[in-house]
Amino acid sequence: MKGSxxxxxxxxxxxxRTEGIYAISSWREMGYLxxxxxxxxxxxxxxxxxxPSLYWQRVITYVCIYSLLAIGFDFLAHFVGLVSLGGAFFIxxxxxxxxxxxxxxxxxxxxTIPISSIVGAVICTLLLLPCLPLRGVYFAIITLMYPLIxxxxxxxxxxxxxxxxIFGVSSFPNQWVEQYFIILCTLFALFLLRRFVNIDVxxxxxxxxxxxxxVRASGINVTFVKATAVFIASLLGCLGGVTxxxxxxxxxxSLFALDFSIIPIAATVIGGGGTLVGAVIGxxxxxxxxxxxxxxxxxxxxxxxxxxxxxxxxxxxxxxxxAQRKYHQFERWVRV
Amino acid sequence: xxxxxxxxxxxxxxxxxGVQALSNISFKVNRGxxxxxxxxxxxxxxxxxxxxxxxxxxxxxxxxxRGKDITKLPPHKIANLGLTRTFQIMRPYYSLPAFKxxxxxxxxxxxxxxxxxxxxxxxxxxxxxxLDILEDIGFERDSSVPYKLASSLPTGYLKxxxxxxxxxxxPELIICDEIFSGLSMSEIASMVPLIERLQMEGITLIMIExxxxxxxxxxxxxxxxxxxxxxxxxxxxxxxxxxxxxxxxFGSDTEVMEYA
Numbered sequence: 132m133k134g135s136x137x138x139x140x141x142x143x144x145x146x147x148r149t150e151g152i153y154a155i156s157s158w159r160e161m162g163y164l165x166x167x168x169x170x171x172x173x174x175x176x177x178x179x180x181x182x183p184s185l186y187w188q189r190v191i192t193y194v195c196i197y198s199l200l201a202i203g204f205d206f207l208a209h210f211v212g213l214v215s216l217g218g219a220f221f222i223x224x225x226x227x228x229x230x231x232x233x234x235x236x237x238x239x240x241x242x243t244i245p246i247s248s249i250v251g252a253v254i255c256t257l258l259l260l261p262c263l264p265l266r267g268v269y270f271a272i273i274t275l276m277y278p279l280i281x282x283x284x285x286x287x288x289x290x291x292x293x294x295x296x297i298f299g300v301s302s303f304p305n306q307w308v309e310q311y312f313i314i315l316c317t318l319f320a321l322f323l324l325r326r327f328v329n330i331d332v333x334x335x336x337x338x339x340x341x342x343x344x345x346v347r348a349s350g351i352n353v354t355f356v357k358a359t360a361v362f363i364a365s366l367l368g369c370l371g372g373v374t375x376x377x378x379x380x381x382x383x384x385s386l387f388a389l390d391f392s393i394i395p396i397a398a399t400v401i402g403g404g405g406t407l408v409g410a411v412i413g414x415x416x417x418x419x420x421x422x423x424x425x426x427x428x429x430x431x432x433x434x435x436x437x438x439x440x441x442x443x444x445x446x447x448x449x450x451x452x453x454a455q456r457k458y459h460q461f462e463r464w465v466r467v
Numbered sequence: 468x469x470x471x472x473x474x475x476x477x478x479x480x481x482x483x484x485g486v487q488a489l490s491n492i493s494f495k496v497n498r499g500x501x502x503x504x505x506x507x508x509x510x511x512x513x514x515x516x517x518x519x520x521x522x523x524x525x526x527x528x529x530x531x532x533r534g535k536d537i538t539k540l541p542p543h544k545i546a547n548l549g550l551t552r553t554f555q556i557m558r559p560y561y562s563l564p565a566f567k568x569x570x571x572x573x574x575x576x577x578x579x580x581x582x583x584x585x586x587x588x589x590x591x592x593x594x595x596x597x598l599d600i601l602e603d604i605g606f607e608r609d610s611s612v613p614y615k616l617a618s619s620l621p622t623g624y625l626k627x628x629x630x631x632x633x634x635x636x637x638p639e640l641i642i643c644d645e646i647f648s649g650l651s652m653s654e655i656a657s658m659v660p661l662i663e664r665l666q667m668e669g670i671t672l673i674m675i676e677x678x679x680x681x682x683x684x685x686x687x688x689x690x691x692x693x694x695x696x697x698x699x700x701x702x703x704x705x706x707x708x709x710x711x712x713x714x715x716x717f718g719s720d721t722e723v724m725e726y727a
Contacts, residue, residue, distance in 0.1 A: 334563065338571045341562055344558055345554070347541075348551065349575055350577050
């Protein structure tokens with residue numbers, strides 16, 4: 132009897148017509164949808180409790196900050212069509228702004244975080260506005276240049292603490308507030324943005340990526356749409372930056388480090404572009420792996436590169452895209 | 468229906484490096500007409516459309532639409548005034564289903580101000596509105612066609628989707644850039660009545676065309692371009708008899724005689 136079975140591959144029905152019907156057809160189907168989400172949400176929420184070591188708790192915090200950048204990158208690249216290397220720029224602007232407000236103007240932490248996120252995002256958007264009509268690699272180059280410009284300006288003019296940085300930034304009241312603040316921010320950013328790209332307004336953003344000429348012909352100001360998208364991404368980045376400064380209790384030129392631009396891209400590649408959650412999963416793999424490899428000393432970057440290369444070659448679509456494909460195209464054994 | 472001039476182009480010129488793509492083009496389009504623009508390949512027809520709709524900045528000249536100077540306006544503002552266009556090479560959003568393609572223009576100022584489809588009023592549920600427009604333009608509502616990804620639709624539907632995008636802005640003037648090209652004879656046969664119906668509904672159309680037979684059937688006036696210069700403008704039957712037009716399309720008589 133065993134030989135009389137064969138594997139059958141079935142495509143799920145046309146998604147747009149069935150929308151959520153499949154999801155509630157059985158417990159198993161519901162499980163497919165609920166369990167991954169629950170794992171992510173509860174895993175993140177419980178991580179400060181479950182992870183005892185202070186060091187690894189800190190790593191989770193960094194993972195969340197990188198996740199914010201990666202979500203922003205994925206949103207800009209795969210839903211608006213702007214390849215941004217601006218992670219370092221966003222972190223730097225948000226971080227320095229937060230440090231300045233906190234030390235020079237003596238604003239408390241619960242004011243510096245929202246103010247620097249929003250004002251920082253406005254500053255980033257205004258500075259990037261001139262290159263928004265450009266497409267492709269130009270936007271990437273400009274976003275890469277800005278952090279370098281700012282770094283050199285701070286160094287040369289000796290402003291904002293110069294090479295020493297700004298000391299004495301107030302810290303979070305305690306470890307728990309710090310961790311849960313950034314974890315909740317990450318979860319909200321992820322689920323709000325996922326919702327956003329799927330509602331009607333989100334379609335306008337995706338259309339800009341698909342065909343900006345047609346969007347113009349539809350009577351919509353493409354530059355405004357792009358600017359809004361950049362604002363959203365830089366809001367997430369600046370939020371990460373100001374949080375980081377309050378964790379370090381210091382703001383320095385290393386906020387403009389290239390890591391903040393590159394790791395989000397690598398994470399998006401590993402996790403799967405265009406899924407948003409993939410970007411988060413990617414950082415959850417990359418950042419801890421990078422910490423683990425620290426023990427290898429100089430060879431760290433070699434292994435790091437090997438892991439990245441492996442992912443690019445063997446799973447170039449990324450984890451989430453692979454998982455989604457498997458979900459939409461499920462296989463079962465049928466009697467011949 | 469209000470009569471009068473809807474679009475007036477005067478002295479429009481455009482140069483690309485050494486090529487004079489358009490030189491001193493002037494014409495007027497009356498409200499409710501179908502105005503045809505023909506000309507051999509490279510005669511500047513698409514450049515003219517791009518200049519009128521703001522996709523390319525013209526060097527000289529003036530474009531007046533509904534009494535308002537739109538020469539220097541960006542494309543999205545021109546579209547919001549009710550002057551829309553289709554693209555010769557179709558530009559749908561390939562990653563979206565057909566009905567979601569129409570949700571994007573429904574976010575424009577004009578669509579939100581002018582309200583819903585047919586009979587006006589408040590812009591209702593965007594999905595319903597876009598399905599209404601698609602049904603109106605020949606997408607079978609109860610079939611799976613409106614739900615298919617634009618990348619899987621055949622050319623005929625994509626051309627209709629271009630028109631639908633214009634219609635969702637509730638336009639006064641549509642410029643159709645080669646709407647018949649690439650279509651089969653039967654697809655053209657079903658497209659012609661659609662064009663005629665749009666005219667009946669009070670929409671003015673400018674049609675850039677290679678398909679002279681279908682164009683002359685629907686057009687009220689025709690203008691001929693050659694090497695960026697306006698050759699002649701007039702009624703279809705006048706234009707087709709004109710010697711200069713024959714020459715532009717088929718070469719001069721003397722050459723024909725020599726080869727004969």
